[in-house]
Amino acid sequence: MQGRILAAAMREFSEHGFSGGRVDRISRQAHTVDRMLYYYFGNKDRLFRTVLEQAYDRMIQAQQDFQVDAEDPVEGMRRLVAHSWHHYLEHPELVRLVMTENLHRGRHIRTSARIRRLSLPLIDKIAALLRAGQARGLFRRDVEPVEVLLTVMALGFFYMTNRYTLSAWLGVDLMEEPRPTRWLEHGTRVVLDYLGHPRAVRAGRGLAAAPA
Amino acid sequence: MQGRILAAAMREFSEHGFSGGRVDRISRQAHTVDRMLYYYFGNKDRLFRTVLEQAYDRMIQAQQDFQVDAEDPVEGMRRLVAHSWHHYLEHPELVRLVMTENLHRGRHIRTSARIRRLSLPLIDKIAALLRAGQARGLFRRDVEPVEVLLTVMALGFFYMTNRYTLSAWLGVDLMEEPRPTRWLEHGTRVVLDYLGHPRAVRAGRGLAAAPA
């Protein structure tokens, strides 16, 4: 039953946000009653946190499943961008959940010991690709894995999250083909152009974590 | 009084989202009573829509205030990226409002005749910069203004909107200097690298609206 409740809660919170999410809709969709939700998860906040943790686990898993090809770093990077993009495209509920959590200023993630323990597998995979590409003289050297990851994520995430207001502004439906495919091509080019333009090594540590 | 209500509503919806926003908190902050809010705006939905329209007006105004320097397209593009970034940085409530509206799948924007009429001044300014840069052989030719705009927005918006979950992942505070400044530099480089890498002209029309 916990699984059913979590699945229903994921749908509900993803669709309506945290404040907009209704406990009774979750219990109804899970074919149970409100009471059970409190029995298993304590309260709405903790239920949301559990949903978030589950979503993160899946995302981490998806990142781990991604296999990097160090023999062809450019193609590897293409595939990484595409992998990331398709993950968002196929899991809009994850994207919306992350939006919701950010609207709440990370209130739930901050209290989740489990999520704090996580590290992003993709960072290591990007680092490996960068090293391979730099060794072959294909990628610039003054680049950090985190910056690359954030760039890839930004291009994909923003398109997904802001599609409604952007569609209204531009007067087109951004989710209608061939636009999403074009955007992946565009994003891939942006990332590769960025990586393939060697310049003088920049000082400093970029966005990387403090040694603390 | 309508102004006071709108200002209070902007703060409330921006902070708590639409569902989480409370009518009575708005009226209290506006030094009036709930009733007036219904007198002027009809209901919570229409109030939100009006807040959104006002926010858009301001954003459009900020875009119009941005002066493009066609003599130095590279510097112009740098300034455009910075302008956009600083607008988000200085108006986090606008960013959150747009997020909220997207979480609601553009429900309010869709019913706003006023917003539908808007066009983004920045698109024309980017187009002008592109033309100037292309004429001087500085920018590639197979690029569309909308793609550039979305790229600039994506880099800035994503960093702002996802800062809480990203900060938790990365174990650092993304809003603590020098990280925001570094990100602007990074974004500027990404955009310029993209623009300065001429390739074969791509077929198709990118993300632009259909001629219909």
Added chain:
Amino acid sequence: MQGRILAAAMREFSEHGFSGGRVDRISRQAHTVDRMLYYYFGNKDRLFRTVLEQAYDRMIQAQQDFQVDAEDPVEGMRRLVAHSWHHYLEHPELVRLVMTENLHRGRHIRTSARIRRLSLPLIDKIAALLRAGQARGLFRRDVEPVEVLLTVMALGFFYMTNRYTLSAWLGVDLMEEPRPTRWLEHGTRVVLDYLGHPRAVRAGRGLAAAPA
């Protein structure tokens, strides 16, 4: 404008009752604003009373317009029953208004000097028919005009007012022909059978008004 307001108020109160009637719907239907309604009629209660008075005036007028044929009392009585029935059928809003007033225990009629002054023209016309019929030996003698009037009204009014619950009970639509026509025939027969059955003169004064 008073006429427009009254017409709109008649429709509104007739449709929704007094409590269900909305001041703003009346003003909107009258193409004016709430304020005007208070300007002309003081408050909702007085507006209702005025509507009621107007409806009574029309009913009295209709009764006065009915011409009795003393030469053929049976036919005259037939026509009187039919006249009454058709008046209800053609003025359902009057019927509903009277219902509403009775649900309110005659609260408004009691404060209407104008209505208290009214007498029902139909009573005199019935009395004339009775006299003519009795003189010809067609009608019984132990009958009072008021009882006849109430009987005629009861048969017509009840059918109209209770048509929804009756239709649900009986599983048919009572307002669908030939049922209304049948009911008129039935009512006519009931009244004539009653009048045409001479018995011993009954003592007492029936339902007539006390000499006070």
Added chain:
Amino acid sequence: MQGRILAAAMREFSEHGFSGGRVDRISRQAHTVDRMLYYYFGNKDRLFRTVLEQAYDRMIQAQQDFQVDAEDPVEGMRRLVAHSWHHYLEHPELVRLVMTENLHRGRHIRTSARIRRLSLPLIDKIAALLRAGQARGLFRRDVEPVEVLLTVMALGFFYMTNRYTLSAWLGVDLMEEPRPTRWLEHGTRVVLDYLGHPRAVRAGRGLAAAPA
């Protein structure tokens, strides 16, 4: 507690109608709080419907309790008219509730599966009396049970429902004895005169439901 709420709701709706009925008055009279009313009945509409259903159940029960005396059809009919009349007289809240429902065009009855299933026991009892009376040559043959029932109901119901406006018109209090008793005598006579006046059999099926 559901019983207490229903009893209070019956009083409230009967007294003030549906729109005029106040949820908080009901809960106060039932010695509980508004919330419970929604817990048990969902909303005001459903509460009203339940009250109506209960009232119908009681009316059906009262009709079933009425025992018909086939040995003396005329006396049986007298008793039936009196039974019906006294039921209205003793249950004015039922009468008012039915009025209210009709003012709302049967909105609640239409959604009540329970009420739709009901049949009126009195129709069968009238049919039995008619057969007995016809067999003894006391009642005419061209008469239908439904017409008799509606006639009996009309005479009683109308007097009760319209007593306020009628009292104002006639300048007397219709509920003051001996008037109510006189009206029962009058109604009984009207019905019996109607039944005892054989004529040629009329064609058609009267108000009865279509065979569909």
Added chain:
DNA sequence: TATGAATGAGAATTCATTCAT
């Protein structure tokens, strides 16, 4: 391990009416 019954505290919205010119 599970659950039906109950509920306090809000939440958005409505409604008739009056103020002020």
Added chain:
DNA sequence: GATGAATGAATTCTCATTCAT
């Protein structure tokens, strides 16, 4: 004679949560 602006007091209904077994 006419009206735009303003409003106090409800009014229905919702929401997350706890009680009691």
